[in-house]
Amino acid sequence: MKWLKFGHRSKMRQQTLQMVSLLSRWCQVREDLLFAFEKSLSAGLQNPMRQAVADLLTRVRGGMPIDQALNLMQNSIDHEHFQDLITAIRFNFRHRGDLPALLELLEVQLHKIEEEYTNRRLSNNRDRNLTLAILLLVPLFFLLRFYSNPTASQMFVGNPFGIALLFVSLFTYLTAIGCLLLIQNRITG
Numbered sequence: 001m002k003w004l005k006f007g008h009r010s011k012m013r014q015q016t017l018q019m020v021s022l023l024s025r026w027c028q029v030r031e032d033l034l035f036a037f038e039k040s041l042s043a044g045l046q047n048p049m050r051q052a053v054a055d056l057l058t059r060v061r062g063g064m065p066i067d068q069a070l071n072l073m074q075n076s077i078d079h080e081h082f083q084d085l086i087t088a089i090r091f092n093f094r095h096r097g098d099l100p101a102l103l104e105l106l107e108v109q110l111h112k113i114e115e116e117y118t119n120r121r122l123s124n125n126r127d128r129n130l131t132l133a134i135l136l137l138v139p140l141f142f143l144l145r146f147y148s149n150p151t152a153s154q155m156f157v158g159n160p161f162g163i164a165l166l167f168v169s170l171f172t173y174l175t176a177i178g179c180l181l182l183i184q185n186r187i188t189g
Contacts, residue, residue: 015045016082019085020085027100033093034066037056041053041057049077051076052077055073056069067090067093131180
C-alpha cells in the first residue's frame, strides 16, 4: 500500500508541474485565468487534476465567485505542491498581481523541486546498492576465511564461546539486513 502512496505522490507532483506549465503558457497568450484553465483541459491533463479543473470551470460558469471556486478546488486534492499553487493563484487573483510572471516562477520552482527529487532518488539508489553489496560480501568473506583457515574455523566450531560468537554475529548480520529494509521502506513511504 505504501508503494501506491509513493506512486500517487509522484504522479500528483508531475500533474501539478504539467498544470503549472500549461497555465503559464496559456496566460502568456492571454492573461485570463479561466481561459488558461479551459485550454489546459484540452491539453491532456489526467485525472484527478483534470476533474478538479473541470469542476472549477463548472462552478465558475454556474455563478460561483472564482475565489470560492478556487478554495473548493484547493480542498479537492491533498498534495502540498498543488495546495501551494492554488494558494498563490488565489492570492494573485485577489490582489491583481502579474499572473504570467507568477506562473512562470512557479514553473521554474517546481522544475527545481522535481530535479532534486530525481537527484535524491539517484543518491538513495547508489547508497542502497553500496550497502547491499557490502551486506552480500560479508558472508562470502566469512566463509572464505572460515574454510581457508582451519585454526580460525576450529576456534569457532570447537569452542562453546566461539559458537555463541557465531550466533551473535548471525544475529547482528540479520539485524543489519532488517535495518536496511526498514530504512528503504521509510524512504519509499
